[in-house]
Amino acid sequence: MTDASRIEFDRQTERLVELGLPALAGISEEDLRALVAPLADRLPEPSVPREGHAPFVIVLTRELVDPCAAVPLLRLMGARGLGSKPGIVDRNHGEGDLATYHPLEELGVPEAKAYLLVDVERGEEFCDVRPEDALPVIRGRGRTPLTIDEGIALVMQAPHLLEKNKCFMLSGSRRSDRRVPALWISENAPKLGWCWDGNPHTWLGVASAGQRRH
Structure with a gap:
């Protein structure tokens, strides 16, 4: 682990605290810090910065925080203060809302309250590609x-x-139908909606990562 990676890890930890994730999880700030602290031993080496990429992200799972409660904490880049628009969940997800989506079993998502997602790409190369066609390409790359x-x-x-x-x-979460959840911008706010697996969109790629570490 390098100093740069540790600085970024500490920044992400403090952002979780500042955004109020401990309260949403029903734990203290100290407990949240203690929960994620062991992940510092799993940090990747720094990579060359590039567009659409994040070296790693601390993930808090729905076992700890309801995603419906976390989405309103999202803001667009540059949005600051009380006047900024909170993220929204599309009301058309249907019965059960986000609770009906589950990680694809073959992904081996850790059964943990927190873990690291490493080598993350937002995947704009898959804009205008059907999600069902993009997924085999992503898997073929070992991602x-x-x-x-x-x-x-x-x-x-x-x-x-x-x-x-x-x-x-977000093709890693699916339900019993062909809906694929997605994050986009609507009315100057982040929105967690969905699209059909067989429909391409010129403005929607498919995000992927290299590893999950816990």
């Missing part, structure tokens, strides 16, 4: 699509990655 929890964590820590015409699908 993994993001889940809803991971997408929320990414925008929470790196809001600059959600921008106009470069939004992304």
Whole structure:
């Protein structure tokens, strides 16, 4: 672990505290810090900065925080203060809302309250590609699509990655139908909505990561 990685890890930890995640989780600030602290031993080496990429993100799972409660904490890059618009959950997810989405079993998502998502890309190369066609390409590269929890964590820590015409699908979370959850911008606010697996969108890529570490 390098100093740069540790500085970023500490920044992400403090951002979770500042945004009020301990209260949403029903734990103290000290307990949240203690929960994520062991992940510092799993940090990756720094990589060359590039557009649409984050070296790692601390993920708090729905076992700890309800994603419906976390989405309103999201803001667009540059949005500050009480006048900024909170993230919203599309009301058209249907019966059960976000609770009906689960990680694809083959992803091996850790059964943990917190873990690291490493080598994250928002995947704009898959804009205008059907999600069902993008997923085999991502898997063929040894990468993994993001889940809803991971997408929320990414925008929470790196809001600059959600921008106009470069939004992304979260193909790692699915339900019994062909809906694919996605994060995009609506009325100047982050929005967690969904699209059909067989429909391409010019402004939606498919986000992926290299590893999950816990």
